Amino acid sequence: MNQNTPPSSCDLRITSEVRQRVLTTAQLKDRGVSPAQAAERCRTGGSWQQPLPGVFVLHPGPLSGRERLRSALLYAGRPPASGRRGVPAQPAGTEDPGYGEAMITGLAALALHGFAAAPPAVSLDRVDVLVPRNRRLRSVRYVRLVRGSRLPRPEWLDGTPVAPVARALADAVVGLADAHTVRRLLTEAVRGGHCEPAVVVGELNRAKVLDRPQVVNAVDSLLAEGRALAEERLYDMVRTHGLPEPLWNVDLRLPGGPHLGAVDAYWPEEAVAVELDTRSPRHSRLDDDRRQEEHEAEWSAYAARREHLERLGVTVVHLTPRKLRDTREQQAAVVRTALMAAADREPAAYVMILPR
Template sequence: MTQNTPLSPCHFPTTGPRQRVLSAAQLKAMGVGPARAAEQCRAGGPWQQPLPGVFVLHPGPLDGRERLRSALLYAGRPPASGRRPAPSRAADPAYGEAMLTGLAALSLYGFAAAPPASAVDRVDVLVPRARRLRSAGYARLLRTGELPRPERLDGLPVAPVARALADAVAGLGDALAVRRLLTEAVRGGHCEPAAVVGELNRAKVLGRPQVVNAVDCLLAEGRAVAEERLYDMVRTYGLKEPLWNVDLRLPGGPHLGGVDAYWPDEAVAVKLDTRAPRHSRLDQGRRQEEHEAEWSAYADRREHLERLGVTVVHLSPKKLRDAREQQATVVRTALMASADREPAAYVVILPR
């Protein structure tokens, strides 16, 4: 065969366009050995090999999904010993325990602030810490001692949103880009602020200048979203309209604290738990002290109100998102039970 002799096509069964990216192991199972696969990738050939051990069965540019699948196939290929690790519930036959994270994962979740998969410079893939494979080409391997349980998007294993966000933020230096991603995560209902801050703390990026203000905006956004859910719950389930965002005081006495909703006739208050998560930029000792002091002050105010005959209903943003009808029932029950209680002490209600 001369250099000008065209390559003979390599025929084998496929199941459509999603089979255009295959690993060497998958090709071998179809009867195409390494030598034959390499021949198809020669200059002018019908295939290409964008990553070691991964073949794309066309010569043109890879689309977004092909880039993601090829990175997963590379990261999840069997170790050089040929022995795969013990199977786990998260393992995939083609990708092993590998899963997409970072900007590539966020693009699959539909984040407008993340570039499309075809434009992501580096495809981040989470792999077990013991994995010895190195990053190659556009596939960057991130090792972790504890793999999260992946989601399944477009047939690909993807890290949970909060984890993908933290891995994306760890690689970004642009404060505006970080802020947009974190804000969209909460505003779009992808995850709760506490989960995001917890993952940012695990990634040790909370102290970075580009993250500091973004986290403050994240918590403020989380507060606004939780209030919107509370308004919607009251109106959707036909609860009596309360006084919104008020401060309670004893006449001529101390401040009893602010509440998010208050029904004066029934002496029922709703308080949203939107306190900043325990994780913070402070050192561990100060973080623990501030968390305990904040919780103690909150508990004291709640106990004081209940001694005065005010029923305090504690709601979390996550419960308002995932179990809104159940939370409406809790509030309705508290309102109905007011008729069987002793009258509450008189309190002064002020706008907050």
């Protein structure tokens, strides 16, 4: 055979590489296989199969989990996106232009992220694939297209583009009616360190599912879980990095005056307070404008309280759960610096310290 002669369909055999076993019509054509030849191979008793429109698997047996996922991505990503503008950059060695901007989301994505509460991806009857809102495709067979106006940057897991956990959670919850399953998934997201509660609630808010009965109680538990986890990280930071033991969870008040606010840790001799920011988007039936007004009012009240404490000579260190998770040593250094700087400041006003 001439070296430049394209291979025939008979030259394409099953390999151990899933990308060579699952191909689109265009990819087969590039390999010298016409649509008519591909269709002939997929007839009853043939050696190939066509699980989705425009996607071929080069063997007749059941699809493996990775073959189902690749088939779904190739279907949602077609036509091949080579050179198309707006496709996000992909890590070297993982790019597959046939996927375009499509990524696995929902329960299948959570399974790929390692969630014990999510069924194995291979056992799912449906695979959710996140695509741009303007994609002119429809859900078909085992593929459900989830459309979004602003797509997140995918995480690449074993060569598969997967939606980040918070987005995958929200897309999964949209299709779940069982409150127990919803609670387990949300709890695992926080306990497993995948993401912070505020990020999850923000995505659930975007998906407009916060007022569903199976979600409301789960979100309340999620926020309580996140608060407890952040407090545990704060305790661990103080003790692991040798900081003086503070007074935990106290209220500050002026003698005979107003309540100054609650703080998570307070060092009275140095007049240094630590406050955890575990605020989350409001989960209510209010419209977006009212919800934004509530958020801004809450932030204004927090800022006013902090300024009042600072005027009284109390240093307030503001920590977020994410900082305590990802940069705990740096946050300990910030608190230690504030404690050491107390000797150079004017004495703080006397404040009453009450248990919370």
